[in-house]
Amino acid sequence: MKVNEILKPTFWKVVSVIIVTMGLFSTYYRFSRGLGATTNLQDAAPWGLWIGFDFLGVGLAAAGFTIAATVHIFHIHKYEALVKPAVLTAFLGYSVVVCLLVVDLGRPQNFWHPLVMWNVHSVMFEITWCLICYTTVLILEFAPIALEKYNLHAPIRILKIISIPVVIAGVLFSTLHQSSFGSLYLIVPGKLHPLWYSSLLPVHFYISCIASGLSMIIFESYLIARAFTNADGVHNTDLKMNILSGAGFGVLITLIAGLLLKIYDFVNNGKLIYLTILSTETYLFYLEIVLGTVVPIYLLSYRKFREDKKWLYIISVCVISGLILNRFNVSITGLAATSGINYFPSFDEISITMMLVVLAIFAFRIVAKNFPVFESDESGIPVKGNVTINQNK
């Protein structure tokens, strides 16, 4: 690309530069003045937007392990084309999460302490280690694409040999820390609103991350198809509807599983009564369930909606919104009543978060333009016929 072309101002470029500049100022204030001066966090609300955003960032990046397992473990090669974008999204998502965690730490200079100071009884300890290990897995999964570009074949051969154990490890690490984000709240039964508190929280978190991770991949495919065209020199970005509606079917199955588990949880623990008490929490709970679960299940169960471009896009947006609502409800709204504090993030909290998101999108663009992210592996050409499980049936 020519320098002139990069410097040519477009609407989104201007907006991005403004957001990043504000974010950099906020980051400077955050570290020079401390958490109290720059955030709305306080003793009664010690966790806020940043922790909540970590939850949903990790939740939405779940496609990284789901798609990798579908293709490399279950050998459903139909979804091959989704692996690399999913892994790249997951890696960038996790990078945002790790950056936000460091910003959120009161003593960020001690961020390396969990590596040498261990308390294996802490969920936070387990999450930290899984985050480190899984980010390593994502780097190993993406490395062949980068190495191929520079014709370094020796390390690729080594990576190919260890690729299956790496994918399996990735699925296990993901399973553990995705569910453990729910386990974080097991210790606060008196604080978290009963609509969300449950001994099954880790399972709820795990199931919902799979549904929304797959939705994120659908949603992302639309954005990619719009943002990268053959004219830009990026190929294979056009929408492949048979793949996407297959993923949509996966979303349907997971959402039904999640809803059944929710119903079981409410009936079994006598929590149905809370659904009839009208309060802010109940409204938000209904919004979360209806928007993120009931409506998508209804629409996805019709083939015509599942195979329609526009509807599938709308459904994926619904499921993602449901997850965002759920994670913020657990980490912020659900705790507000008992803490007596109405927490709302400060300007600096919002601007640092937005900056990291913009930087991640920017990084995605750079990588997608310079590396063959959207091209499938030649080695894994699918076997046609009865092998590929047709999930549409």
Place this chain on the structure above:
Amino acid sequence: MLKENGFLFDVTLCVGCGSCYQACKETNNLPQTNQDFLKDHLSDNTFTVVEQYGEVFTRKLCMHCNEPACVSVCLVGALKKSPTGAVVYDADKCIGCRYCLQACPHNIPRYEWGSTNPRVRKCNLCNDRVNSGLLPACVEACPMEATLYGNMEKLIEVAKKRLKDNPEKYYQHIYGLEEAGGGHVLVISPVPFEQLGYVTQLPKEPMPELTMRAMEKIPSVVMVGGAFLSGMYWLTKRKNQVAKEEQTINGK
């Protein structure tokens, strides 16, 4: 054998003089935070408060749980249970994740939000004073002996005896004996404890148990999951191979 010590606070004896509040401030080198100590609340510069509820006064401070939630959630072990029974904090280890503030069932730990190198702040049962043979500052300062310091077993005995000897004077419950698995601060009072601002809806089991029940499943998840994924990998690969062979045969 470890000699675990703690507090017994008797609401009926407290006259609300604020000596414990002042002594705590002095021994921990904390700045004054409120002209009227009765209107003060726990903060990063106040580790204990005296609160007035109608005719009676009560104290709030760290309950030094037997199995503290804060200790169990601290990923680097900055919070520890000391052999004396106190829950103590090591700022040099702390990374500042604030999970302890979130997890504490009694809402006790406070954070130095105004600092660029913040610490978690709370009562440490005067661990340094106790280790050098002194009484905790608040106990030494109390003119009414409303707060007793001593061996936990003896304190429980004293508390039970007081409840039994004066059943009309006391509400028949020792707060802190069983709440969240119990702790090293016991309170007895003439009125029910929810009237004194204590968290009363706490389970009797220690809070870390709730997490452990999920955490103990991790090894089996890893093993079963690993075996399942490896099995599926082999199985689906084999299935693909068979299909491929069949296709080539059919092709011929």
